[in-house]
Amino acid sequence: MKTLTLSMLGLVKSSEHLIERVLFHRRRTLLALFVLVTLVLGWQASQIRPDASFVKMIPTEHPYVENYLTYRDDLAGLGNSLRVVVAATEGDIFTPEFQDSLRKVTDELFFLPGVDRSALASIWTPNVRWTEVTEEGFVGGPVIPDDYDGSAAALEKLRTNILRSGQLGRLVANDFGSAIVQVPLFDRDPETGAGLDYQQLSHLLESLVRQPYESDQINIHITGFAKVVGDLIDGARDVALFFAVAFGVTLVLLYLYSGSVSGTLIPLACSLVAVIWQLGLLRLLGFGLDPYSMLVPFLVFAIAVSHGVQIVNTVAQEEAEGAGSLLASRRAFRALYIPGLTALLSDGLGFVTLMVIQIQVIQDLAIAASIGVAVIILTNLLLLPLLMSWAGVGKRAIARAKRSQAAVSSRWAILTVFARPRGAIVALLVAAGLALAGLQASSELKIGDLDSGAPELRKDSRYNLDNAFVTGHYSTSSDVFVVMVTTEAEQCASFRTLELVDRFQQYLTNVPGVQSSLSLADVSERVTAGLNEGSLKWRSVSRNQFVINASLAYVPGGLMNGDCSLLPLIMFLDDHKAATLSRVTDSVKAFAAQHDSEQIQFRLAAGNSGIEAATNEVISTAQYKMLLWVYGVVSLLCLLTFRSLRTVICIILPLALTSLLCQALMAKIGIGVKVATLPVIALGVGIGVDYGIYIYTKLNSFLLQGQSLPDAYLATLRTTGKSVAFTGLTLAIGVVLWVLSPIKFQADMGILLTFMFLWNMLGALILLPALTCVLYRHTGSKVEQKETSDLLS
Structure with missing residues (x-):
């Protein structure tokens, strides 16, 4: 095992030297290549479209x-279907005007793309019939007779036919105030063979059904999987709006933090390039964006910003010590290549573990997130230092870094209490208490939906109000x-x-x-x-x-x-x-x-x-399997990098506490574990491990110089630590605004991601030094220092 580890580390170290030489000796050529790839993938990204499928959402x-798929053809209307309710605002359905509207709505729905027309049902379709026993035997016919003319007699006959058909409470409301058109759907458009476009279908329902026929006398209510997905896809505009707000917040805070225009614009530009590359590669691979993976680009942006801030901060420190922009960028690359690559590999492989969940929409999300992390290695570990080698951070940022280095005291000194035995023990005892409380609260965490209607949408959304109407007026x-x-x-x-x-x-x-x-x-x-x-x-x-x-x-x-x-x-x-x-x-x-x-x-x-019910069972068994995989993969990569089990514990335990407390938070605020929320914990671990790796790497470098743990940690806080704190706070401010989204599952994600960004940051800044103090007996193990020195040299 030790030989394999040394071999892998040697390979990584040699690749660092090779990449550094190529990167900084062929700057113009590589920059031209980056620009060309960005243009090509940018064009591909502009072609990406929403992609949703009923089959993709199920295990x-x-x-x-x-069993369902085996007999799907024999279960018309019992899988993916819509219910369109035509309701009278006053009176009942037995008026010529209402029946004319119901007939027209039925006809409009009949010709929509993707509709299983043979199974479409309303009182105006011939497959809905009545039967009656007479002295001569059974008689029957369609509910709407062939001689229907809208007269009072015809409407009274219609009332009788409905009662004889057994459709009261099913296709006709119990109070005769509305009627349903049941619309079974194919997964693929029978005419084109392409997957059903749920966004287009949702728009057609609005433009051809709801808008033309809804009036002071008629209300239209629409429920069904297709309408939920259509509304979620339409909500992508809000996702884009909140992404823009988060970008603006990050821009302002990053400038205030760095004091440098180039140190602000270049990392943000590289982070946007990462998002563009991700979307372009997804398009090339034939993927689209389903409603649940639309948040992945923001997570890619967040991870990229996290790494970008570390590089800009290190460049500023090097320039403050007298290095030119080119040399400072090379030194920053050397200092951060191994920890950055380790962190990003941990992120990517952690996201890949989502593939153990046998639901295609989650597997697609895993692929999208992994691709995003892979491109960050190129855009933020390579392109960003390349651009900084020309631009530098500017005189103002250099002056600020010099003042920080020359300062005798620092406001960060207060956190060094956790690098001393007494403070470390207190921090760990508090963490243990939080863990026990989290265990108790998370035991109440539920699987699946906890609310009626579509929990992805707000309770007062049009869809959920429509669903409440159906539930309140029909027996079925x-x-x-x-x-x-x-x-x-x-x-x-x-x-x-x-x-x-x-x-x-x-x-x-x-x-x-x-x-x-x-x-x-x-x-x-x-x-x-x-x-x-x-x-x-x-x-x-x-x-x-x-x-x-x-x-x-x-x-x-x-x-x-x-x-x-x-x-x-x-x-x-x-x-x-x-x-x-x-x-x-x-x-x-x-x-x-x-x-x-x-x-x-x-x-x-x-x-x-x-x-x-099947989805809930899959998620119930997969959630802990996923956590074991993600923590196992991240722990293994940290072990291969640092070659110390104690170091792995220092990095992983704060993340585990955050995951536990996140589950407790979900239980307390009524968020169930389901398709939309299950990936968040894995994504949060992927983002949080970056903080621990960067802080431990910097801390260890100061320990190897012979500093005591408190002094080494203070030096770490004044460099890498403040970058971690800034990143955690900035990303949390960016996503906390999601709670204002009309899409409830995005609001839920905003709450959970804000919590994880902050707690991962606090865990890295408080628990990591406390664990280091306790596990290495306050100063660090000589043997461990020797092994780590071999690794980093």
Whole structure:
């Protein structure tokens, strides 16, 4: 292991010398190359487009989703679908004007791109029918009769047909105040074969449906995955606005910190180049930006600024000691190449660990973040010192650095108390207390959504108000959970199957959170009763197969497949909160374990709530696996670089405390662990490890000069430490403004990232010296100093 480590370190050290010679001896050629690559990738970045897919947002390798994808073609409308509600502001739906609007809305939706037209349903589509038992047998027809003319008699007949169709509470509101158009969607546009453009679809819903038909008499409410994603993509404009605000804040604070125009503009320019390269490379690789990875460019910018500030600060220190801009830049490169490369490799590989989560949208985010970190190595470790070698930091910044070096006292001296035994022990005891409190609070952290509606959006957003309307006026909520009952071919309508499904539905009535359920058994029972003069005594599954066959002469779409081997059982839930979904899945599993056989199986799960239950299970098992991977990778890289387990502890423990406290914060303010929030902890670790590596590297260099730990730490604070403090505060100020975003998940990210930026900074400035003091017995181990001296020499 030691031989391998020395070999790797030797390779890194030799690459440093080679890169330094090429970088500063071929400055003009390399600058021209950087400019050319930036222009090419900038053009590619301008072509990048929002990219969202229903399949990308779900864990396709989870058994629930595998079952859904197997039977997706037989589950029309039970996967990705929209609900468009046409509501009367006064009165009810039985007016010619309302019905004319509902018909036109149905027609508009029918022709939208990506709509599964064969399964689209409203009272104006021929697949929605009524049935009635008469003395002559069953009669029936479409809910809207062929001779409908809008007259009072026709409207009264329509009311009767709705009552006979069983659609009250489903496609028609319980109070007759509104009606639904159910719009199933394909994942790909059938006409073009391209992935469904959710932003375009959302805009079409607004321009062709909501705006033309909404009036003083009519309200339009739209719910469904596609509308949520469309609203999130539209919110990208707000993401860009907040990015611009963060850039402006960083610009002002960086100038106040550095006192140098070049020391402000060059690191910001290099950080923007990193973002441009990242977006351009993503476009070249065929990726777009989905709603959850739109925040990654800002994180790339933040990491780049963090490294840029360190380089500018080191250049200023070198110029204050008399070096010219070229020599100062070369010295800064030498001083920061290994710690900077280690930190960025830790960032990148830490982000790669997100790939263990089998949800494509998170894996795409991992790729985007890793690419961003990779380009920072070029733009901030190479391009930035190259540009500084020409520009320097300016006379004002040099004078400020000289005054700082000459100052006898420093306001940073107060922090050296943590580099002394008493202060170190107090800091560690406080950290231990925070860790215990964090453990207790984080035990209440929940998986999945904690609120009804779309938690990515504000409670008062148009979408969530629309969802609340549907929930309040219909018996069937928008939270649909589907159990797929599979049998042998032609056996889904057998007595044995229907009787067991009926028992299952009775069992579900005792499960909290289940509003109602619907299956083929309900159709058979209703029709059987109808065949016997409507007697409730006959409203059950008949033991006579001929009676069952007669009762299923007409079956509404979606309740069985073509060869009668699949019988979907549709549940309507109170909400899609994690606790509700967990309770429902546990109940279904318990029933299936008792009643599954070779002939009949109860398979989980389809419907939007069924798929979300699968997502919650994946996240529940993946969150700690991801943390183990990210901390394992970062720890290994630090161990290979510093060759000291104690050094790794000094760098990693503050990060671990921040992660723990972040989970506690999520539990306290009601943020669940889900697709949008799970990556944040890994991203926060990636940003925070930079602080620890830079501070420890500088601290160790002063210790090797023979200084005591308090003196070495003070010297570190006056150089690298103040850069870390500035970076943490600046980035926190930049993201705290996100709490004002109309997109709730961006506001949540702003809270969590602000917390992690600040606590990572405090951990590096307080806990790292305290741990160093305790682990190295206050002055540093001679053996350790010798090993580190071999490494850095």
